[in-house]
Amino acid sequence: MDSIRNMVDSDIPDVDGILMAAHLVQASYATILTRNFHLTPDSWWVLEQDGITTGVVGATDFGPFAHIGLMAIHPSRQSGGTGSKLLQYALDQLDQRGFESITLYSTDAGLAFYPRHGFRWQGISTEWKLRKRKPHSRHYKISKTTDLDRIIAVDRSVFGGNRLALLAALEAEAPGRILVAEDTAGTIQGFLVAQPKVLGPYMALSKQAAADLLDAALDLDYDGETRVALPDAHADAESLMAEAGFVPIRTSRYFIRGKAPAQQRQLMYGQAAYSLG
Ligand SMILES: CC(C)(COP(=O)(O)OP(=O)(O)OC[C@H]1O[C@@H](n2cnc3c(N)ncnc32)[C@H](O)[C@@H]1OP(=O)(O)O)[C@@H](O)C(=O)NCCC(=O)NCCS
Numbered sequence: 001m002d003s004i005r006n007m008v009d010s011d012i013p014d015v016d017g018i019l020m021a022a023h024l025v026q027a028s029y030a031t032i033l034t035r036n037f038h039l040t041p042d043s044w045w046v047l048e049q050d051g052i053t054t055g056v057v058g059a060t061d062f063g064p065f066a067h068i069g070l071m072a073i074h075p076s077r078q079s080g081g082t083g084s085k086l087l088q089y090a091l092d093q094l095d096q097r098g099f100e101s102i103t104l105y106s107t108d109a110g111l112a113f114y115p116r117h118g119f120r121w122q123g124i125s126t127e128w129k130l131r132k133r134k135p136h137s138r139h140y141k142i143s144k145t146t147d148l149d150r151i152i153a154v155d156r157s158v159f160g161g162n163r164l165a166l167l168a169a170l171e172a173e174a175p176g177r178i179l180v181a182e183d184t185a186g187t188i189q190g191f192l193v194a195q196p197k198v199l200g201p202y203m204a205l206s207k208q209a210a211a212d213l214l215d216a217a218l219d220l221d222y223d224g225e226t227r228v229a230l231p232d233a234h235a236d237a238e239s240l241m242a243e244a245g246f247v248p249i250r251t252s253r254y255f256i257r258g259k260a261p262a263q264q265r266q267l268m269y270g271q272a273a274y275s276l277g
Pocket residue numbers: 022023071072073074077078079080081082083084085105106107108109110111112113
């Protein structure tokens with residue numbers, strides 16, 4: 001007997017197990033899962049089959065659009081329409097809330113799966129890791145900031161949604177790692193959240209400002225490899241990564257259902273996570 005219900009905090013250990021098994025990884029998703037769930041707790045659903053939790057899907061509310069992340073079905077229950085049932089339930093719920101669009105980044109397993117549910121293939125995201133840092137001359141002033149409202153004022157027109165709650169959660173998780181680039185007049189040229197494992201959210205009005213932010217971020221300490229997942233593999237972002245000494249390690253696809261969000265994707269350089277965009 002299958003049933004779908006809203007996720008609750010006590011589901012997190014079981015859901016973490018499903019994500020690790022479905023994605024074939026040893027590392028726990030608990031930190032990112034807990035954070036994402038708490039950002040939009042009413043937009044996470046679990047599938048139960050015969051009393052066992054076997055699937056999860058969640059979405060983050062950014063205002064005009066929602067971003068789906070961490071969709072997974074336990075490998076022992078995949079195929080036969082299980083994932084479709086859970087995804088369609090989530091989409092029906094999100095449609096009722098009136099989002100103009102739903103976005104997501106997909107692994108290869110989703111390439112044929114998501115288009116069956118109304119998603120359109122929209123672009124490629126490449127993920128990079130630092131191989132060998134290269135020297136760089138900075139042009140803009142880079143400093144740490146906790147003034148999130150000031151950043152959000154610039155970010156809204158680039159990201160097309162409101163990331164204030166996300167930035168506040170990231171600042172609380174790892175304080176003092178939000179960098180801002182300013183010109184001599186004090187106008188913001190970009191910002192970068194240097195999470196302990198990944199650089200993002202990260203946006204800049206020019207490649208120079210993006211390069212300066214990246215160089216300053218690399219002065220900080222990281223928990224293992226330093227990674228960047230580009231929202232869009234555009235030429236400025238990819239050439240910057242290569243020039244800074246990063247190498248590409250993975251590709252995923254960006255999908256949209258409904259109207260495209262009003263984003264300036266050529267100014268976007270780093271995702272917070274695939275599950276957050
Ligand atoms: C993607 C996923 C959620 C689909 O769940 P599911 O129960 O298999 O879904 P359905 O039975 O409704 O649909 C199956 C379809 O998914 C796609 N699919 C599933 N696994 C796949 C794989 N390993 N490679 C390629 N396509 C795959 C196929 O289109 C398949 O249709 P087909 O069997 O007719 O070829 C599930 O396979 C999963 O959890 N995969 C691992 C985690 C993952 O990649 N999540 C999506 C990240 S965005």
